[in-house]
Every structure is written in C-alpha cells, then in structure tokens.
Amino acid sequence: MDNIADNRRFWLACNALLVVLHLFGLYFYVTRGFTHPVAEIWGILMLIHMLEFPLAFIAVRDRGVRWGTTIMATLFFGFAWWVPTRRGVFHA
Numbered sequence: 001m002d003n004i005a006d007n008r009r010f011w012l013a014c015n016a017l018l019v020v021l022h023l024f025g026l027y028f029y030v031t032r033g034f035t036h037p038v039a040e041i042w043g044i045l046m047l048i049h050m051l052e053f054p055l056a057f058i059a060v061r062d063r064g065v066r067w068g069t070t071i072m073a074t075l076f077f078g079f080a081w082w083v084p085t086r087r088g089v090f091h092a
Contacts, residue, residue: 008089014080049078056082
C-alpha cells in the first residue's frame, strides 16, 4: 500500500474538510462572534495556520512557490497544503 503522505486523495479530503470548517467558522463568527464553539475552533485554527508560515516557507523553498501563494495556501489549508507540496504531491 502507498504511503498516506503521498496519497493525493487523502490531502484533497483534508483540504475539503478545512474548506467546510472555514465556511462554518466564518458563518458563526459573523452571526454570533466567538461565543459559538465552532467560531472559537476556527479562530484557533487560523492562529495555528499563521504560526505555520515559517515552516511553510522552509518546506517549499526549493519548489519554486511564490511567497503570496505560500501565505494564502498556508492560511487556508496549513500543513495540509505545504506538506504535500514539499513531497511533490501538489504541484504549485
């Protein structure tokens, strides 16, 4: 069996789940603020993704990815973007 870290479907599923979390988190943040637990989890996730910026830049440095792409993709998807990009699963 293939290594799961090299499985494109796995990473796409992770990214799809993150998109759903972003949509729900943003909705609950706009409607109820950080009083809703989903909005709190979303806020924590955004903070974690921002803390991943240095790791993402180091990970994709040799892949020729532009800094704007690295920032936006890491902000939305976090390690679910830069790990497969570093491994060559995603081509940026």
